[in-house]
Amino acid sequence: MTSSRTTVAIFALAAASALPAFGGTLTIESWRTDDKALWDEVLLPAFTKAHPSITVKFAPTAPPEYNSVLSARLAAGSAGDLVTCRPFDVSLDLFKKGRLDKLDGEPGLANFPDSAKVAWQTDDGKNTYCMPMASVIHGFFYNKKVFSQLGLQPPATEAEFFAVLDKIKAAGKVAPLALGTADQWEANQIVFTGIGPNYWKGEEGRRGLIEGKKKFTDPEFVDAWATMARWAPYLPKGYQAQTYGDSQNLFASGRAAIVPTGSWDIAFYRKEPSLEFAAFPPPVRKAGDGCYLSDHTDIGMGINSASKNKADAKVFLDWLASKEFADLFTNKATGFFSLSKHAVDVKDPVARQMMGWRAQCKSTIRLNAQILSRGEPSMENELWTVNSQVLNGKLTPKEAAQRIQTGFAKWYAPAR
Incomplete structure (x- = not known):
């Protein structure tokens, strides 16, 4: 039988895990466990250099469990401020449930063509809820x-x-x-x-x-x-x-x-x-x-509707739409290409070949x-x-x- 002290500890832990994220530190939810070093050692230091007052933590979940774990955390109020978005229906469902904020009017969206935004919009195209990041x-x-x-x-x-x-x-x-x-x-x-x-x-x-x-x-x-x-x-x-x-x-x-x-x-x-x-x-x-x-539109990022630090979260999303991020992500996450309109000098020769096809062919998903x-x-x-x-x-x-x-x-x- 569980002791009363253990029971109290369990309830305390559960209560703590259900607390919403508070301002001061932004936490990113993601399924890209393979990218943790990239975020920790390259991307986040670059952001922090430009925005030293904002601390960001990258906290990924294993890809097979991401959808269910993220949904549970959002429902419990314990999810991070920023949510890495899979394309189309999985993220659309989160938006319909009120888990993701509308981003319409955010200045960073102007840096993306309409084709890049469709994966994170309602069917009628009237609401956008994730900032596009990259395609394959x-x-x-x-x-x-x-x-x-x-x-x-x-x-x-x-x-x-x-x-x-x-x-x-x-x-x-x-x-x-x-x-x-x-x-x-x-x-x-x-x-x-x-x-x-x-x-x-x-x-x-x-x-x-x-x-x-x-x-x-x-x-x-x-x-x-x-x-x-x-x-x-x-x-x-x-x-x-x-x-x-x-x-x-x-x-x-x-x-x-x-x-x-x-x-x-x-x-x-x-x-x-x-x-x-x-x-x-x-x-x-x-x-x-x-x-x-x-x-194919592969990855975007949105704001947890329950975040207590939305002002800083919007600053971060605006940075995701910048040329600096486009250059860093395209060249460090080789094979994942910025969806933005920014011209990127791609270093890897095969990645450069493939990105160059965009100028020759019409893109689809x-x-x-x-x-x-x-x-x-x-x-x-x-x-x-x-x-x-x-x-x-x-x-x-x-x-x-x-x-x-x-x-x-x-x-x-x-x-x-």
């Missing part, structure tokens, strides 16, 4: 030594892409593509939503699905699946059992020539000193076509990130399954399109 960009990395040995150039069109894969396969030394389907998510979040925008014309196709003007059974979506289906002969032996980590190791060790990936993996591959790699964007369908880029995954069956889960099965040869492109469209129409009236 989808594309392909290639082994420069392999390409040099085989006399290959980075492909610009779909035909050139498959011609390159054919030459790598014929040489028989390395796998053409480092990709597996065991984990499923990359078949959707890297491949389908990476190459797909060149088929459905980025925002035109994405907005068309939301507005009910387009269906997944339309040719531009079926064609994206058809191209994916053509990848199977170029994947490693036993790719159906290959995980994302396996794919990373395959490319890092020089046993695969190309890996479809995202900018977040630049830092991972930089750990392998013998690997010389560069990047190319998703190939366009044919020469002369406009290109579209999955430049992952196809189902906004609105489309709110019902049942979950489109996110369905796309994981469908895209991996297309790569596995278990579903035809038309079957994949019909399954996604049928599930979508079950709960989304404009899709009927």
